[in-house]
Amino acid sequence: MSGLASLTAMGFPLSAAKVALExxxxxxxxxxxxxxxxxxxxxxxxxxxxxxxxxKSRPAPTVVNLSDGIVDDNEDEDDNDDDDDDDDDDxxxxxKLSLKSEKIDNGKRQKQAARDFPVQNQSRSASxxxxxxxxxxxxxGGGGExxxxxxxxxxxxxxxxxxxxxxxxxxxxDEQIKRCSGRLATHPAAVDTLIxxxxxxxxxxxxxxxxxxxxxxxxxxRALSGAPGAVDLLVAVGFERRGNLLILAGxxxxxxxxxxxxxxxxxxxxxxxxxxxxxxxxxxxxxxxxEGRGGTNVEREDEERTKHLKSxxxxxxxGQVCVVKLSLGGKIVQRRFASDDVLVxxxxxxxxxxxxxxxxxxxxxxxxxxxxxxxxxxIDVTTETKGWTLQRMGLWPSGNLVLMPxx
Numbered sequence: 526m527s528g529l530a531s532l533t534a535m536g537f538p539l540s541a542a543k544v545a546l547e548x549x550x551x552x553x554x555x556x557x558x559x560x561x562x563x564x565x566x567x568x569x570x571x572x573x574x575x576x577x578x579x580x581k582s583r584p585a586p587t588v589v590n591l592s593d594g595i596v597d598d599n600e601d602e603d604d605n606d607d608d609d610d611d612d613d614d615d616x617x618x619x620x621k622l623s624l625k626s627e628k629i630d631n632g633k634r635q636k637q638a639a640r641d642f643p644v645q646n647q648s649r650s651a652s653x654x655x656x657x658x659x660x661x662x663x664x665x666g667g668g669g670e671x672x673x674x675x676x677x678x679x680x681x682x683x684x685x686x687x688x689x690x691x692x693x694x695x696x697x698x699d700e701q702i703k704r705c706s707g708r709l710a711t712h713p714a715a716v717d718t719l720i721x722x723x724x725x726x727x728x729x730x731x732x733x734x735x736x737x738x739x740x741x742x743x744x745x746x747r748a749l750s751g752a753p754g755a756v757d758l759l760v761a762v763g764f765e766r767r768g769n770l771l772i773l774a775g776x777x778x779x780x781x782x783x784x785x786x787x788x789x790x791x792x793x794x795x796x797x798x799x800x801x802x803x804x805x806x807x808x809x810x811x812x813x814x815x816e817g818r819g820g821t822n823v824e825r826e827d828e829e830r831t832k833h834l835k836s837x838x839x840x841x842x843x844g845q846v847c848v849v850k851l852s853l854g855g856k857i858v859q860r861r862f863a864s865d866d867v868l869v870x871x872x873x874x875x876x877x878x879x880x881x882x883x884x885x886x887x888x889x890x891x892x893x894x895x896x897x898x899x900x901x902x903x904i905d906v907t908t909e910t911k912g913w914t915l916q917r918m919g920l921w922p923s924g925n926l927v928l929m930p931x932x
Contacts, residue, residue, distance in 0.1 A: 528553045532560070693757060699784060701761040706788035708754035710797035713805060715752035716789055723762070723786040727779065736773040738764070758785060807930055811854030814879040826880060833876030833883060838866055847915050851893075852927040853878055864921045868904070869911040871920075875928070882928065889931065896925040 528551055532542035537560050549555035674682065680689065693701055709715050726735040738759070739745060749755040756771070762785040763778050764771040792798055817823060841863050849871060850859040860874055871893075876883030885891035892903040897919070904910075904918065904926075915921050 532556060698761055698781060702758060702784050702788050705754035705758035705761060706792050709752055710792050710795050711801045712752040713798055713802040714748045715755050716792055716798060718748040719755065719758065720786060720789050723782055727782050730777040738771040739769060740771065741769045808854045811928060814881050815853055829880040830877050833873045836873040837870050847921040849920060849924040849926060862915055864916045865914050868913050868918055891928060891930055893926045894929050896927055
């Protein structure tokens, strides 16, 4: 569709559309802005009919209000086509003057005309109102009047229904304490340490030993430094950050201390806490076995471990082999196996780290879990599966095993 057809389809008079396109060098956007500014709709919609079908009849009278000249074509209704051409020349000059004035007022007059158009012409068609809205949008999109919004203000404007959550320190105290306590569920050592700290503080609130915590202390770093929410919880109950220290100044708010302790007690009974606590206890047990701290006869234990290792096949060289990793009590070890080696070979390898480990696996008390499976799958150790190859077990070309108790 041509520019002239587009403007007339919007409802602008044919003669005015021609002049606007000529003045704007066939730029439809500028032509729409000029026509809106100079009220090209007004005369068309105040006359009883649209443009007459004959070319010799005059179009509906159009008045262009500009400070640099007034053109009024109501003086002689019987003028011929030459008079029409003169009027078109006057309108063209007026629109060109408007083009110059736009550079002076930075488009303010066009913006105001586009803003007023939908309000002043509510009886107009939807396409005409949409044209004015589009012109206003383009005008507001540029120019020197555009305001820079902050990221928060921009988010509120573009997404009015999105609510940004409050920062932790801006939430109510009880909500801060509950939230921080919940984040510590998988850190049993931090929960236990904080309960002891708050219990001691509530029992003797004036004791300066309990009112100052050094975050560089090895005990703090071991139990609390890696626990998310630990420091925030202490701040919520009344401690203040001062460099590497947490200081409880002034009077102790016993209500906050009680809320913190009670919230941690609830976490201590949660499933997440109990599960992680059991895993930590098991890891320590296995670590003691591997390190020979189980109280067994050291010489006999060494003999039994040696027998298990001799029962393993010779470790192959690099190439077409299977690499098996094993997590034992927080320690990771690995060994190479041939793809046709069997599951019992892996069991004897585990027995080389402790005879108790081999016995527990065979009895079904402990299990090897394949971490390459999601969720992790326990490897069933039976008389039949002991002879399965590692390739059949899904442990080729690599296996990632972890020793865990039977769930």
